[in-house]
Amino acid sequence: xxxxxxxxxxxxxxxxxxxxxxxxxxxxxxxxxxxxxxxxxxxxxxxxxxxxxxxxxxxxxxxxxxxxxxxxxxxxxxxxxxxxxxxxxxxxxxxxxxxxxxxxxxxxxxxxxxxxxxxxxxxxxxxxxxxxxxxxxxxxxxxxxxxxxxxxxxxxxxxxxxxxxxxxxxxxxxxxxxxxxxxxxxxxxxxxxxxxxxxxxxxxxxxxxxxxxxxxxxxxxxxxxxxxxxxxxxxxxxxxxxxxxxxxxxxxxxxxxxxxxxxxxxxxxxxxxxxxxxxxxxxxxxxxxxxxxxxxxxxxxxxxxxxxxxxxxxxxxxxxxxxxxxxxxxxxxxxxxxxxxxxxxxxxxxxxxxxxxxxxxxxxxxxxxxxxxxxxxxxxxxxxxxxxxxxxxxxxxxxxxxxxxxxx
Numbered sequence: 001x002x003x004x005x006x007x008x009x010x011x012x013x014x015x016x017x018x019x020x021x022x023x024x025x026x027x028x029x030x031x032x033x034x035x036x037x038x039x040x041x042x043x044x045x046x047x048x049x050x051x052x053x054x055x056x057x058x059x060x061x062x063x064x065x066x067x068x069x070x071x072x073x074x075x076x077x078x079x080x081x082x083x084x085x086x087x088x089x090x091x092x093x094x095x096x097x098x099x100x101x102x103x104x105x106x107x108x109x110x111x112x113x114x115x116x117x118x119x120x121x122x123x124x125x126x127x128x129x130x131x132x133x134x135x136x137x138x139x140x141x142x143x144x145x146x147x148x149x150x151x152x153x154x155x156x157x158x159x160x161x162x163x164x165x166x167x168x169x170x171x172x173x174x175x176x177x178x179x180x181x182x183x184x185x186x187x188x189x190x191x192x193x194x195x196x197x198x199x200x201x202x203x204x205x206x207x208x209x210x211x212x213x214x215x216x217x218x219x220x221x222x223x224x225x226x227x228x229x230x231x232x233x234x235x236x237x238x239x240x241x242x243x244x245x246x247x248x249x250x251x252x253x254x255x256x257x258x259x260x261x262x263x264x265x266x267x268x269x270x271x272x273x274x275x276x277x278x279x280x281x282x283x284x285x286x287x288x289x290x291x292x293x294x295x296x297x298x299x300x301x302x303x304x305x306x307x308x309x310x311x312x313x314x315x316x317x318x319x320x321x322x323x324x325x326x327x328x329x330x331x332x333x334x335x336x337x338x339x340x341x342x343x344x345x346x347x348x349x350x351x352x353x354x355x356x357x358x359x360x361x362x363x364x365x366x367x368x369x370x371x372x373x374x375x376x377x378x379x380x381x382x383x384x385x386x387x388x389x390x391x392x393x394x395x396x397x398x399x400x401x402x403x404x405x406x407x408x
Contacts, residue, residue, distance in 0.1 A: 006390045013370060014029075015191075017291045018186070028058065031066070058082055112131055113130045140178055140179070141178070143182075144175070166186050167179050197292070208238070208285075212238065212276050246267055259314065259317050292331070326368070
């Protein structure tokens with residue numbers, strides 16, 4: 001029964017980022033056949049996988065019928081449910097909404113900042129997921145500029161941004177900083193990676209200072225090599241730099257190092273500690289880079305989950321690097337093929353990322369597609385690569401449930 005509900009759905013996701021630029025939750029897109037989808041069955045699956053460290057969920061049901069189904073049958077302990085404003089023209093749906101709220105469901109209004117719900121209806125919602133039109137965006141940016149210390153004395157401009165809410169698809173770093181830092185937004189969905197990385201177009205960013213410090217503390221605490229590998233692999237730039245180091249002529253290793261685990265085993269803790277110390281002075285403290293790095297980690301983990309690698313741990317590590325490094329060119333401001341060619345990685349990784357071919361390509365393509373609400377594209381990939389919806393959805397949910405909001 002549980003398998004049938006996952007097999008009848010198409011899922012996707014987007015991270016929600018908080019003021020610290022860490023994971024506040026996940027928006028989970030749900031599309032599917034209303035007749036086959038029962039809210040209690042999906043909720044049971046989520047409850048089986050989630051624990052107290054797993055990220056909170058915001059369910060974004062992709063049709064009015066699915067939403068009506070959930071409003072009718074979901075228990076009060078369900079995840080947050082997003083309700084699109086343009087569907088509230090249906091009086092029957094509004095009635096279901098009111099009854100669901102009275103039953104204790106947690107509802108989030110989803111619409112345009114310029115067209116908020118009437119006060120009577122607004123009371124049904126705990127939060128809002130808001131998008132901005134160009135007029136609100138310009139007013140927010142003007143308010144952000146006036147609020148900066150360098151603009152002291154400039155006329156104060158009112159900001160349209162409402163505190164404590166969730167904002168989506170903000171186009172610029174300045175707008176994100178205004179919402180999160182100046183207006184205390186609960187979270188942001190959709191990170192402006194292109195605008196953040198534009199500042200590094202002449203000089204690529206450095207590994208995160210916090211990632212280096214965590215790894216150095218793990219060495220001091222004599223943690224097992226598995227911990228070092230996890231921490232090293234949680235920062236794409238640090239992982240890449242480490243592989244460059246282990247394959248450098250200066251280190252003089254005879255064989256090429258093609259994985260983080262092999263590199264750690266070959267260099268030893270003393271050499272690793274010294275190398276990390278060399279990285280620390282120029283390390284980055286730009287928190288706006290963190291969602292980009294974490295997004296790459298999520299893709300790596302999902303690619304690994306999607307490919308059935310069995311008990312072969314070396315293969316799982318290789319698949320993870322395939323997903324992790326798939327956006328490396330964006331960070332290094334160069335074609336990703338050039339970045340990968342500097343390392344003696346498996347040809348399977350290069351083929352999947354650059355040529356979109358080979359055994360890892362289907363999993364990588366699917367991991368990329370699942371980062372959106374594009375259900376037709378996801379279903380097309382399932383058909384093209386003979387992937388079952390049940391296995392794809394289960395891989396996604398396991399990856400998301402395995403995340404820890406305290407670590408990302």
